[in-house]
Amino acid sequence: MTSRGAPRRVGGMMAALRGGLGRCRPLRGAAGPGGRWPAPTGGAALRPCSSGAAPGRLGKAVIDRIIRVDHAGEFGANRIYAGQMAVLGRSSAGPVIQQMWNQEKDHLKKFNELMVAYRVRPTILLPFWNVAGFVLGAGSALLGKKGAMACTVAVEESISDHYNSQIRTLVEGDPEKYKELLQIIKQFRDDEREHHDIGLEHDAEAAPAYSVLKTAIQLGCKAAIFLSERI
């Protein structure tokens, strides 16, 4: 006599047939600010979709990375401007750098709030970016006002490209759900673009070894972005 387990098994299989290949259910529970994201292992009823299988659905991992790397970026930018101010604070470029620094401080504050709201882990490399950013800012400022501006141009160009690719990811993924995040990133991208233009206005291109400096700094930024997303 077949046990009563068998009909359920058949039922399960029939449903799986109907479900078809892309058997992907949306994550249970509220996502987004303050929402509770279930643990991926051990929870028998949960199977998060990989972002490849269901287009238009961004997993928590993607949003985590975005916020983590942006937070690290703003933190680093803060430290770069602090380093520049430490050297050039009393020179003629002081007020310009101070103003850009204040905007970066606002950006960082915003990302701190987002990080708590989305419950994102910060990158463990933050102490390293703390020192590296300050050293980069102070080092470029020691090359003179134009050196500092060249550093600003290189970093801001990297950052605005990076924000642009994040905006693309979000728009392709789920622009409605992450409307607020998209808005914030667009605003910040515009601010960084403005900093980039200010740097150019202040003779960044006349800095000593401008192209070498710019390439080196942008390479460093790419490495920092890669690491901060993952670690």
Added chain:
Amino acid sequence: MAAAAAGSLRRAGWGLWRGRAVVRWQLSPPQRPLQASAVLRRVSDEHKKEPLASSSQQQFDSHPADHQPGQEPQGPDPSYTGQGSQESEDYESEEQLQHRILTAALEFVPEHGWTAEAIAEGAKALGLSAAAAGMFQSDGSQLILHFLSQCNTKLSELLEQEQKLVQQGEAEKKPIDQFLRDAVEARLRMVIPYLERWPQALSILLMPHNIPSSLSLLSSMIDDILHYAGDQSTDINWYTRRAVLTGIYNTTELVMMQDSSPDFEDTWRFLENRIADAMKMGDTANQVQSTGEAIVQGLMGAAVTIKNLTGLNQRR
């Protein structure tokens, strides 16, 4: 008729096979080749079954007398009939089935330990065959992970309810050390019914293939507790706080297993002392930092004074 019976038997067999593939997929994310092969097997299963279903449907269509409203195979067992039409109520996914079996198996853990026997007893308690335990790994690790994940869910529901009460003004906001103490105590108390078998569970969780899952469950639990405690750190403190709380939780768990005092008083006192130590450590770290800053400022002041005295600070 015979073909339909054979088809249903074949489907039951594939279900077991697919069940195992699903289980492997769920619990071993690092094992990518297995995962890939499980995916391929599911793909091929589903592809194989669709032509089978359609061919059996054709057989039914040609025999209107045997036709069932839900197009289920009319096997010898009368309980099969009519199932298709009730599909939305009777159908449950495999994860739900596994979930139910493991939950039922927890009752038998004090007697049989965290083993396949307990899972088999659980399956029997639900009226399923004891062979359903074959869906799971033989070392009982899925049972333990299921239990852990259930405890974590219960804990976060508890913490969320508390938070709601505080927000609605019906309860006082607890100071942090008491909040942490209560949360860890609540979570550890969930283990008490299984305490005799818990050392076995911990040793199974330490096996290499279980470490990723158990670590992930542990870290999400600690993250939950700290989140509801109001932790808003976004720097290296995020890591240090979680590391400290994880250490406190693990040591308290070990103490609890050796504790024989009434209602585990010694354990809760141990917990209180460790949390007090952790709070003091935080204060000490702050004091060290401010002392360090004060020293640096003192040195800078001394340097400027010396520069002034020796005339090196002249402005041109």
